[in-house]
Amino acid sequence: MKPKTVFWFLFVCAISPPLCAQQNQKLDSLLALYENHPEDEAKVQLLNEIIQIELYSNPVKVKDLIEEIITLSKRINFKRGEGKGFYRKAGYFRHKGELDSALFYLQKSKKIYENLNQIGGVLNSNVELALIYIEQNKLDLARKNLNYNIELYKNRDSLTKENTEFKYIGTTYHVMADTYLEQGMYNLALQNELNALKLYELTDNELYTADALNTLGCIEGELNNYEQAYSYLKEASNLYEKHNDIANQVVSLINLGNTYFDMGDYDKAALYQKEGIEAAKKINHKPREAVLWSSLGNTYEKLNKIPEAIESQKKAIVINTELGHTNDLLSPYSSIGNLYTQVNDFEKSKYFLDLVIEQAELNNLIKDASLGYKRRSELYAKMKRYDLALIDYKKSTAFKDSMFNTTKSQQIEELRTIHDTEKKEQQIILQEKEITVLEQKAEISSLQKILLGGLLVISLIGLYGIRQKLKRNKLEKEKVDAELAFKKKELTTHALHLAKKNEVLESLKQKAQELKEREESKNGYQQLIRTINFDLQDDNNWENFSRYFEEVHKDFNSNVKTKYPQVTSNELRLLALLKMNLSSKEIASILNISGEGIKKARYRLRKKLDITTEDSLQDLVLSL
Template sequence: MKFKILFVAFLFLSSIDLSAQNQKKVDSLASLLKTANDKEKVLIYESLFRETRGRKMDAAKAYLDSMEVISERTKSNLSRGIYYRAKGVSEGYGKDYKASEKSFRRSISYLEKTDDTLELSHSFNNLGINQRMQGRLDSAMVYHMKSIKIREKFDADPNILGQNYLSIGTVHALFFKYEKAKEYFQKAENIYLQNGNQRMLASAWNRIAVLENKQGNSLQAISFYKKADSLYKLMKYTRGRSLLVSNLGNAYASLDSIQLSNNYFKEAIELARKTGQKQSELLAMSSLGYNAHKVNQYQKALNYYYPALEMAEQGGMYKNQSQLYRKIAETYAAMGEHKKAYDFRGRYMVAYDSIFNKDVRSQIDELEKKYETEKKEAALALQDEEIKTLNEKAKVDKLTKGLYGGGMVSALALFGLSVFGYRQRIKKNKIAREKQEEIYKQEIEHKKKELTSQTLHLVQKNTFIKELMENLENIKKSPEKFKTEFRRIVMLLKKENASDKDWEVFKTYFAEVHNDFDQKLKTLAADISEKEIRLAAFLRMNLTTKEIAATLNVLPDSILKSKYRLKKKLNIDKETDLTSFLNTL
């Protein structure tokens, strides 16, 4: 334990200057290997792996291989847990998120057998990040919260707790819960200020700045971006500065400071080229194109868009490719070249549909493969059963020949029972196989329905956004229509907010994560209404009274009354918290 405390302190103190001290840090870590035992070596190799991944891939792979050798030799659950976590990080770095998820889950399964809850917390956080990268935000939140609960309970290394807070905040931001996200980012900020962790403090400031910019607070965003950038400059962290400087450009663009914005984008491109960050370079190029389009310099915009598109096509960056198709189409439309605009609009639609359907289609393909594999396994199992039965039959025949008259009847009876058993087993296997086939067919059908539901939901949202933008344009063009158009927008927002279709989509996704939740409620209260089930579902998602009120477009007092009635209907005593009770279902 003493070694681990000193080791963690060493890692923190040596991480302050990222570029100047990086090689020195690697050398110092390597020197610790000489006197370390197997458990300590695994921790050191993991740190060496983290220091070299992304920069020296061969060295990182060698450290990962060393971890695997030790974990296999010692058969230690702790060593295996740490190895599979590092393996998951490596796979995630290569964007193989499914393999990465599998490794993180293996890491957790080993670490749960140990007493090292802090290492387990670390793996939960990694799995949360993995789920977030796959778009499974509910699942990501669950694992991040598990990690935080362990960290807070054991008063662990505050810097790692700060990372947990950053992760939770990021998920809240993806749910558009910006105030909640900011709350967690500020918790992380306070930790890093107290502990002097400059790199992570800059990361916290950067995320706060992104939130401020999303909420239209561009000046506050610029202030935080510049604070973060000053730390990155101090640490000579060129790689981190590339995206941050690009974000500064976006913030100035939102203030219509086009020239200043362009200067930051050009600096971001230079930094990205120095560090080989193709995607950062692409984003900055695309932003320069957008700025040019904004001031009606359409040819200049295309001069930025086309090189960015080439980078996206060569790098397999399909989402960026799709966005660039749309931007080029809009530029050609503004130039009056409608044939080219139509061509690129078509490319955008094809690319967008492909990206949108890819994940769900992949899940359906996996289910179909699983279904076929299970079908083959069932057939093989049936064959094995038939061979076994035939062998039994052969034994019975051999026994029959050696028996005298009086024993013949017994042998025949035994044979009859064997045949009967054989037929029963065949019948049983057939029924089991048919049931399994039906289960997989249902799963596949469910995924297809989910795809349809997602598509319809997207269409509804796009229609709503288009109508909203048209109303805003009317206000912009005719200020005298402000009152009329404003009332129309308010009505439109209320209509969208209270959409039953959105509730149905939410209910479908919710049922996948929380099986039979509504049935459990109906068991407790047969007369429970659909509105009360909806309220219970939102509470199960840990939404606050204020958030539920905003979602349902009612006053918070109304939600409090509804909660009281629901608690009474479910026959919950006064001392029991309603949300805590629902979390147990």
């Protein structure tokens, strides 16, 4: 289930179905006021209110109004209004997918807020910057801006007398959670979103609380905790309904539909998606209506209602085209291309799938590219163009392998981040305890100074210093031991992972070899065997293992090279695995050789190291 996190800058006025006419009346009143109002700061605010109403229904008009905010603010020297205008302009370009322009105007806005020392504007700009970097897949830059906000929050008492500017700091954690969602780091996403929920609850603003609940529902859905996901999403939807926030209730309906889709309950998924479409139409929220039409099309496909599915995807394409949201076209393009394959309309299918592949590769969208090639491969197979089908299948597999490797790297990075965070927290706790002990000892020392006199006090202070030094040494040793234990565990896990991976690949290779011998067409299987051989011989995994090994067994490799310069790199690998006390079977899997090969390698190594039959190779290695 793809998370559809509600970002703070998408919030619109709360509009209930009976209030649509009133909303139009409000717009007319604001426009009349604006026309007759003198040029001052209040007129800039009127423009902002008009933009808020027209934000999603009339983007062309909104662009002109934003330019008017900037021009008017410059004319009356209203710097804060000028900053708001550039901020709005950045948002306009972001929704159009023109991210470089969005970054340019957002930086201009942030600079103005910094010069005015307006912390709230800086906080908002950093969140918006993070959202743009997320879309560009520059997650490190996104987190850099968000961490800047967190540091400001930690030092808030020295920055401002009033903390009202930090009222919605929960939004920073809310978007931080999304950076981890993008990488599939669901545990870290969960931690940050729970932080956001806690901070939102302190504001007594139920709409922001609903946003956090909405994202928590997405995270639980990704973790396949569907009951908990439903609970969060339903509570969020109820809060939005309570406050007549139809725009964000639509997002909850999108996510509820996605949850039931992932559970395989397509009838309920369709109900929520249809309800969401009607709600989006009432407030004229075109982007979310497009998302819902595409989701409903996918649901209709699962229900085998192909004509209805095609019509739904067409509606999503029309809306996104009108809005100029290029990247949002990829999902309905891919789906409708696949649907046309099913009804044997090959020309239309190829047209849409070609568009997907071209756009995905241009923007380095690996997942979309992999799915596009896979579906075009299926199209070519149905057209009996097996040569082209095989080419596209290989490309799809290559992109899929890239996604798999990225996911594994992200999982390792998540574990490392969690470990580093816990380690820092433990250090803070230890420091706080040491401070408490020092304060208590200082009080006792003062009393003793009064009672026993100078000489006795000096003696006690000396004794106290010795005790504190011993205690610090003990804590430091415990910390080092804990870190070493963790690294050993990490090293063992990595080694066993290598063994298991090679064991599975070897099994796949044998099966492919058997199929190759039975089938008439051998080219595809030969390609598969070559791919597996390449992965079995891949040195990247060994480089990662060597890095972990050196952290645990420092200078082992250099000691071996110094004492036995004749040892080869392969023999050094064997020595490292022996140092870890791994079994011969595990070593054989990691090095991708047979059990008999391990025996021969050990024999040659004993001979090269000049070890007699009475001496143990294992004992020698452990002593190095």
